[in-house]
Amino acid sequence: MKILAIDSSSKTATVALVDEDGLIGEFSINHLRHSVILMPMMDELLKMAETKKEEITHIAVCEGPGSFTGLRIGAATAKGLAQSLDVPIVGVSSLDALAYNVGEFKGIICPIIDALRGHVYTAFYKSGGEISRLKDVSLKELKEVLSIVKGYSEEVLFVGDGIVSYKDTLKSALPDAIFASPINNISRASSIGMMALKKISKGEICTYLDFKPYYIRKPAPLENSK
Amino acid sequence: MRENTIVLGIETSCDETSASVVKDGKIVMSNVIYSQINIHKEFGGVVPEIASRNHIEAIGNVVKEALFKADVTLDDIDVVAATYGPGLVGALLVGLSYGKALAYGKGIPFVGVNHIEGHISANYLDSDFEPPFICLIASGGHSHIVFVKDYGQYEVLGRTMDDAAGEAFDKVARALGLGYPGGPKIDEISKSGDPDRYNFPKSFMEKDNFDFSFSGLKTAVINQLHKERQNGIEINVADYAASFQMNVVQVLSSKLIEAAKFKNIKKISIAGGVASNSLLRERLKKLADEEGFVIHFPKQVYCTDNGAMIASAGYFDFIRGKVSGLDLNAVPYLKLF
Ligand SMILES: [Zn+2]
Secondary structure (H helix, E strand, C coil): CCEEEEECCCCCEEEEEEECCEEEEEEEECCCCHHHHHHHHHHHHHHHCCCCHHHCCEEEEEEECCCHHHHHHHHHHHHHHHHHHCCCEEEEEHHHHHHHHCCCCCCEEEEEEECCCCEEEEEEEECCCCCEEEEEEEEEEHHHHHHHHHCCCCCEEEECCHHHHCHHHHHHHCCCCEECCCCCCCCCHHHHHHHHHHHHHCCCCECCCCCCCCCCCCCHHHCCCC | CCCCCEEEEEECCCCEEEEEEEECCCEEEEEEEEECHHHHHCCCCCCHHHHHHHHHHHHHHHHHHHHHHCCCCHHHCCEEEEEEECCCHHHHHHHHHHHHHHHHHHCCCEEEEEHHHHHHHHHHCCCCCCCCEEEEEECCCCEEEEEEEECCEEEEEEEECCCCHHHHHHHHHHHCCCCCCHHHHHHHHHCCCCCCCCCCCCCCCCCCCCCECCHHHHHHHHHHHHHHHHCCCCCCHHHHHHHHHHHHHHHHHHHHHHHHHHHCCCEEEEECHHHHCHHHHHHHHHHHHHHCCEEECCCHHHHCCCHHHHHHHHHHHHHCCCCCCCCCCCCCCCCCC
16 A cells, blocks of 8 residues: 655645555645645655555545645645546545644644634544544634633643644633644644545545545635525 | 647636547547536626635546547546636636646646637637637637737737726626626627617727727716616616627727738637627628638637637647646736747
8 A cells, every 4th residue: 555645735735655654755845836846746755765656556635624725736636646546535634634743642632723814723632542533623713712622621732823823822821731843733744644544444535536625614705604 | 740649638717617638639529618607607707716616526527527528548648738827826726736637647748728828729629720810819808819820829919908808798797787697698688789779989999909998898888877777767788788799899800800901811710708709700700701801710619618729729739849847837817928
């Protein structure tokens, strides 16, 4: 099994090659311009890892939530690759992947992705070897997240670009909260790939025809309708 | 020239998700168009985020269907071509990213195509029409008069200074309560209207000026409507539509004919959504006959945004040695050159 993982859902464009033994290689550029760099990075990664495209068995891609356009660059790239290489797609949540970045933490892991206007995409995880989601992925006002966190007795670690955008609010509301290091705080395709391994073992795969991004938020003109 | 080069063309620059298989730039083997018009209708125009979401959901099936209808597999495709501009950036990125990945996965060349060049290339589909010719490209997004010297060699003779022709149709249709998209609605209702009822102003009609301006016309129509409504005059929508349409058609057709005379080229053609307009086709046919010009109309289906025109343009780019890199980005305001 060889998984080519892609994540362009945030400021970071990242690609990785993963197999059952773990990470073979990863490129990450935390500098936008996804449409320009994603494919060349992938090409270089495969060359440097001496891996032929034909050896790839799965395409793993971030399904969201995240930047709408970024998600679609990743999704379109994944679909084109999956169709041409005749392999399945494994969609992985951006929040699951962020939690995986800090999976060794023993308390509650709370990824927060800035969804603008005081909102974040978030979920809550418990770790201890394998991360497990405690609450569904959702769009929440930051203050709602703060009150949920105050209800936990365990230590809470925040991860994701929300900790940069809302640092001051988080620090003053939750003085004991722990924040992921800058290295663990960016999207990493390696985490997408590792989470994909688990999904593949559970048979949670799809094809280039049915994979679609998970935005949570509706497009602007429909946002206030149900 | 190489024989039997099969190009897969992908187009997602606005609200049509389309893929097509074309042989040697001319023979259309399949042309699948998934139109989102009904989705955007309720908003009175294309909503970019909604268009992009529909593109990403539709594209896999559209490409699969195009291969199936052409009775080929990806192994038979020599080149992948996709629109990289101009257009809505989020929409462009779907087809462009998909096309690059598809070509990369198969190890075949990728060619990024200029959408306007695609519209011009619609003239080559299912036809023997060849350059040199003068082409009027008129759609919701563009209005150009271009001297097509050879495949891929263009001289822009005129362009719109403000609204595109199709945009003027949409805006006037909205003012008249006809709904979206405006072009076909105005075309239809004009058939029962009096085109001489209102004499709206025409812009840039001086000799050897091939630029357009439609915003003055649009404003004149809207002002006249206001005036009549204020005076309690019952609005005859068909007369308004017919007078407006006659004005646009006269400007477009006379500029195309004058441009051909100016360049001493006796072959003309039209492309783009507005090229479907029945009055424009009728009038140009008549004018071309009077001048002894050869006029070519692409099939209606090739006038709307479609993958076949992109495949054709991609083919002629490719045989002239153009191949795009994997780093090609979408360019929303891409010029013809
Ligand atoms: Zn167009």
